[in-house]
Amino acid sequence: MTLDDIRSNRPVQMGLALLFGIVFGFLLVRGGATHHAVIWGQLLLYDFTVVKIMLSAVLVGMVGFQILRSLGLARAHVAPPTLGTHLVGGLIFGLGFGLLGLCPGTVGGAIGRGSIDALIGGGLGLLIGTFLFALVYPRVERGIAKVGPLRWKTLPDLLGGVNPWVVVIPMGVLILAVFWVLESLRL
Amino acid sequence: MFELLFEPRWSPYLAGAGIGLLVCLTLLLSDRPLGASTAFAKTGGMLARVIARERIESMDYYERVTPTVDWQFLILPGVILGGLIAAILSGTFAPEFVPPFWSARFGENGILRFVAALAGGILLGFGARWAGGCTSGHGISGNLQLSLASMLASAGFFIGGILVALALFGIPVGRGIWGLI
Numbered sequence: 001m002t003l004d005d006i007r008s009n010r011p012v013q014m015g016l017a018l019l020f021g022i023v024f025g026f027l028l029v030r031g032g033a034t035h036h037a038v039i040w041g042q043l044l045l046y047d048f049t050v051v052k053i054m055l056s057a058v059l060v061g062m063v064g065f066q067i068l069r070s071l072g073l074a075r076a077h078v079a080p081p082t083l084g085t086h087l088v089g090g091l092i093f094g095l096g097f098g099l100l101g102l103c104p105g106t107v108g109g110a111i112g113r114g115s116i117d118a119l120i121g122g123g124l125g126l127l128i129g130t131f132l133f134a135l136v137y138p139r140v141e142r143g144i145a146k147v148g149p150l151r152w153k154t155l156p157d158l159l160g161g162v163n164p165w166v167v168v169i170p171m172g173v174l175i176l177a178v179f180w181v182l183e184s185l186r187l
Numbered sequence: 188m189f190e191l192l193f194e195p196r197w198s199p200y201l202a203g204a205g206i207g208l209l210v211c212l213t214l215l216l217s218d219r220p221l222g223a224s225t226a227f228a229k230t231g232g233m234l235a236r237v238i239a240r241e242r243i244e245s246m247d248y249y250e251r252v253t254p255t256v257d258w259q260f261l262i263l264p265g266v267i268l269g270g271l272i273a274a275i276l277s278g279t280f281a282p283e284f285v286p287p288f289w290s291a292r293f294g295e296n297g298i299l300r301f302v303a304a305l306a307g308g309i310l311l312g313f314g315a316r317w318a319g320g321c322t323s324g325h326g327i328s329g330n331l332q333l334s335l336a337s338m339l340a341s342a343g344f345f346i347g348g349i350l351v352a353l354a355l356f357g358i359p360v361g362r363g364i365w366g367l368i
Binding site for chain 2: 003006007013014016017018019020021022023024025026027028029030031032033034035036037040041043044045046047048049050052053054055056057058059060061062064065068073074075076077078079080081082083085086087088089090091092093094095096097098099100101102103104105106107108109110111112113114115116117118120121122123124125126127128129130131132133134135137138140141145150152153154155156157158164167168171179185187
């Protein structure tokens with residue numbers, strides 16, 4: 001069975017998606033990120049659990065992805081950036097992040113651990129919010145989404161098309177330095 | 188080793204590293220980044236289609252993000268199930284309505300909290316689809332591919348989130364970075 005067979009086998013992919021979701025939900029709960037107090041603690045800048053989880057994932061995934069890509073086993077999935085899409089959309093998301101104290105993935109994990117707030121507040125809101133976006137999507141796509149395009153898709157592009165490892169290694173060192181600072185300051 | 192599965196909390200570094208490996212697996216085995224918000228868009232589309240099938244199927248958005256049970260949709264029931272398994276294994280499953288952190292500031296009023304959580308969820312869903320991803324799709328999967336779009340979106344997530352959290356709860360004087368200033 002080759003990689004292409006696995007990727008194009010629908011029943012296998014359905015099973016994998018469910019399994020990937022289960023592992024993700026499990027890890028989000030174990031990391032503590034499905035507790036509103038942990039998310040709000042991060043946004044109030046005194047509990048850095050969420051940053052530690054995200055940066056550890058980025059560190060491990062960044063190295064793993066580059067290894068896979070250099071072996072020809074994975075390809076990049078990155079969007080062409082525009083301020084109108086990514087910064088504006090990100091800020092709207094941020095307002096909800098602060099109000100709910102959870103994000104879409106952690107809403108799922110929080111429902112699993114018993115949060116009714118995540119189910120009837122967050123989950124229902126997410127269904128309504130994504131539907132409202134689907135209604136305005138054509139107008140956003142033609143208008144504000146095109147505002148402020150960036151010429152580069154990735155950090156290596158921005159640095160003049162350098163080999164990704166030239167970015168990955170210093171970025172990895174930087175993330176480790178951030179961890180060292182957070183631990184030294186007991187954050 | 189197996190005892191670890193039953194521990195209620197892990198080091199955030201361990202949980203994060205596991206998520207990083209998981210994204211490598213989704214990219215390797217499914218040629219897809221791991222994301223969570225698309226599943227809500229698909230679920231909403233499927234529910235709306237029950238009421239107005241033709242209207243929904245003619246919408247541009249649902250031509251791009253098909254409201255069907257597929258890979259991106261199945262992540263969500265998986266996440267809920269994974270959260271449930273984690274909570275059951277550690278004996279920490281507990282129904283909770285108003286989050287204690289919220290009631291410490293705003294009291295036990297369930298209606299007030301429901302309205303805030305619903306508004307929060309609406310903004311999350313609207314913003315995630317506008318930005319083309321959430322804290323999973325951009326914050327982790329995109330950033331680890333060194334995507335500038337994901338870095339911009341992540342900046343937005345945290346700037347917006349920090350401002351709203353500070354407005355709601357006030358500066359926690361003397362705690363965390365506020366104790367260093």
